[in-house]
Amino acid sequence: MKVIVSRSGGTAGIRLTWEVRVDEQVDALNWADFLGSLPWNDVTDSEPLPDRYLYRIRCAPHEVVLAEPEVNGPWRDLIDRVQAANGRM
Amino acid sequence: MPPYLLLRLAQVDDPRFAVAAEAARTSLLRDQPVREHRALLSTTARPPVHVAAGRLAGSVDRSIYDAGALTRLPGRRVRTEGTPELTDVAVNEAYDGLGQTQALFWTVFGRDSIDGSGLPLDATVHYGHEYDNAFWDGERMVFGDGDGQVFTRFTVSLSVIAHELTHGITEFTAGLAYEAQSGALNESLSDVFGCLVEQHARGQSAVDASWLIGEGLFTDQVQGLALRSLRAPGSAYNDDVLGTDPQPDHMSGFVDTEDDNGGVHLNSGIPNRAFYLTATALGGNAWERAGRIWFDTLTGGLLHRHTDFAGFARATLTSAAARYGTGSAEWTAVQSSWNRVGVDSAAGGNIAA
Numbered sequence: 001m002k003v004i005v006s007r008s009g010g011t012a013g014i015r016l017t018w019e020v021r022v023d024e025q026v027d028a029l030n031w032a033d034f035l036g037s038l039p040w041n042d043v044t045d046s047e048p049l050p051d052r053y054l055y056r057i058r059c060a061p062h063e064v065v066l067a068e069p070e071v072n073g074p075w076r077d078l079i080d081r082v083q084a085a086n087g088r089m
Numbered sequence: 090m091p092p093y094l095l096l097r098l099a100q101v102d103d104p105r106f107a108v109a110a111e112a113a114r115t116s117l118l119r120d121q122p123v124r125e126h127r128a129l130l131s132t133t134a135r136p137p138v139h140v141a142a143g144r145l146a147g148s149v150d151r152s153i154y155d156a157g158a159l160t161r162l163p164g165r166r167v168r169t170e171g172t173p174e175l176t177d178v179a180v181n182e183a184y185d186g187l188g189q190t191q192a193l194f195w196t197v198f199g200r201d202s203i204d205g206s207g208l209p210l211d212a213t214v215h216y217g218h219e220y221d222n223a224f225w226d227g228e229r230m231v232f233g234d235g236d237g238q239v240f241t242r243f244t245v246s247l248s249v250i251a252h253e254l255t256h257g258i259t260e261f262t263a264g265l266a267y268e269a270q271s272g273a274l275n276e277s278l279s280d281v282f283g284c285l286v287e288q289h290a291r292g293q294s295a296v297d298a299s300w301l302i303g304e305g306l307f308t309d310q311v312q313g314l315a316l317r318s319l320r321a322p323g324s325a326y327n328d329d330v331l332g333t334d335p336q337p338d339h340m341s342g343f344v345d346t347e348d349d350n351g352g353v354h355l356n357s358g359i360p361n362r363a364f365y366l367t368a369t370a371l372g373g374n375a376w377e378r379a380g381r382i383w384f385d386t387l388t389g390g391l392l393h394r395h396t397d398f399a400g401f402a403r404a405t406l407t408s409a410a411a412r413y414g415t416g417s418a419e420w421t422a423v424q425s426s427w428n429r430v431g432v433d434s435a436a437g438g439n440i441a442a
Contacts, residue, residue, distance in 0.1 A: 006348065008348035009349045009350065010222040010224075010354075011224060011243070011249060011252065011253070011303075011316070012223055012303070012306075012316045013212065013219070013276075013330075013349060013353075014241075014331055015335075022132055022374070027111075047267075048272065049224070049226070050224060050225050050253075050256040050279075051222065051253065051256065052224050053222065054349060056348065
């Protein structure tokens with residue numbers, strides 16, 4: 001199972017992607033529980049905002065797109081964890 | 090006479106109707122504030138915000154806030170209009186940058202702040218922890234400090250400060266939706282006026298200018314000059330981590346993507362280059378003629394929320410015709426520039442009637 005976070009937009013307009021292979025993590029069970037607890041079906045469309053980031057999060061069969069102001073709570077935790085697992089930026 | 094007839098008459102290139110065409114052009118320019126107001130009422134653009142009575146037109150009223158590395162806005166107010174410099178360089182850069190942006194819009198175009206009615210200019214610096222971004226949130230400009238590895242502080246670039254403020258002007262005028270082609274136009278207008286503010290502040294002509302957005306923003310660990318280049322979209326950086334600048338410079342390279350709200354920061358390279366080509370074809374200071382045409386287009390009521398590239402190109406031609414005449418050097422430069430980037434200004438792009 002993979003989690004892929006891509007961030008586009010921002011005033012720089014630079015697209016970056018971070019990826020985690022859950023099965024290869026030492027705390028794979030924790031990852032799986034955390035991913036299962038996310039509110040995948042509660043995300044709604046939002047108005048695009050100038051120069052804010054746009055996050056696309058994929059974890060089959062789920063895929064959500066979040067505007068930067070919506071990245072709070074568990075979504076913030078997920079993105080922080082995926083980025084931390086990838087190092088730079 | 091309805092505006093669309095005035096516009097058509099203004100573009101007539103027949104010596105028998107030269108007097109009428111000139112009268113139409115004069116009328117279009119004279120009535121521009123009225124038409125702009127009507128356009129504001131008929132689109133989703135925001136109405137002006139009321140400011141204090143007795144204020145001197147064109148005077149700037151800046152307040153800079155410090156978010157203290159948090160993401161709560163507005164933060165703590167640390168500098169207001171007319172107060173001395175602080176030791177915090179980001180605060181001073183934001184303060185100076187807002188002043189230089191107001192200087193271009195007011196002294197060159199007669200635009201009194203973001204809303205056209207003297208809206209106070211507020212900015213917040215030190216937003217977030219190592220935040221690699223800057224944005225306009227509908228009320229203020231917000232600037233991160235950068236992560237120190239790839240980006241330095243975002244106030245370091247005057248073109249970025251002016252870029253963010255221009256998003257505010259677009260919101261209050263054309264109201265271009267921030268997605269797909271209208272979003273790329275929204276981005277391009279911010280880049281165009283970001284460049285013009287920088288050139289105006291430095292006294293640089295079109296031929297002398299860098300035409301870069303965000304010069305100095307990358308640390309020396311990044312292989313790149315800036316975020317974007319209007320002269321040569323797609324050439325601003327080429328870095329192991331960031332990749333290659335993905336901007337197209339021609340419609341043949343138009344990027345079809347769902348990311349970045351439909352590639353608004355990517356496809357803006359196409360109208361960006363059209364402006365650069367216009368400005369350099371005309372020579373001199375880019376803000377004088379090319380900038381004037383783009384400003385007239387932005388504020389003249391010709392655009393609507395979902396105007397596309399072809400519609401925008403046609404609107405720039407209409408603006409050029411209204412101010413300088415059909416077939417003038419300015420009109421010809423605009424037409425040639427859109428042709429060179431592959432945008433058909435004669436196509437049925439949508440435009441406000």
